Amino acid sequence: HVQLVESGGGSVQDGGSLRLSCAASRITYSPYCMAWFRQAPGKEREGVASISSNLRTTYADSVKGRLTISRDNANHTLYLQMDSLTPDDTATYYCTAPRSVTYGCPPFIVSSYGYWGQGTQVTVS
Numbered sequence: 001h002v003q004l005v006e007s008g009g010g011s012v013q014d015g016g017s018l019r020l021s022c023a024a025s026r027i028t029y030s031p032y033c034m035a036w037f038r039q040a041p042g043k044e045r046e047g048v049a050s051i052s053s054n055l056r057t058t059y060a061d062s063v064k065g066r067l068t069i070s071r072d073n074a075n076h077t078l079y080l081q082m083d084s085l086t087p088d089d090t091a092t093y094y095c096t097a098p099r100s101v102t103y104g105c106p107p108f109i110v111s112s113y114g115y116w117g118q119g120t121q122v123t124v125s
Helices: none
Strands: 003-007 010-012 018-025 034-039 046-051 057-059 067-072 077-082 091-097 120-124
Touching: 003 091, 018 034, 018 091, 018 120, 034 067, 034 077, 046 067, 046 077, 057 067
Parallel strands: 010 120
Antiparallel strands: 003 018, 018 077, 034 046, 034 091, 046 057, 067 077, 091 120
């Protein structure tokens, strides 16, 4: 089955930066939309950024201009560069993909994405 493994989380001060990575395996990676969601304690999981197979990116309004999603198809890896972090960005960040190849990326709806990583914690203080 498809495996998505996130890494790069940690603790950072307000205004700091982190870079998350997601290694994908057992998936024909390049045709798939890939995305990052996050979930803060007591809150619902929300979409953060997505990138389609033709590199079209979409961002949640709350992260525009601060977070940048990218992908390396040769190495089956997804990235999330996170700059100007604030305590509101504290959450568990999940790498995800739809269960099938789609034209573009689905909207930021949890049920539209079927493959999930285990998550990586980001704490900003």
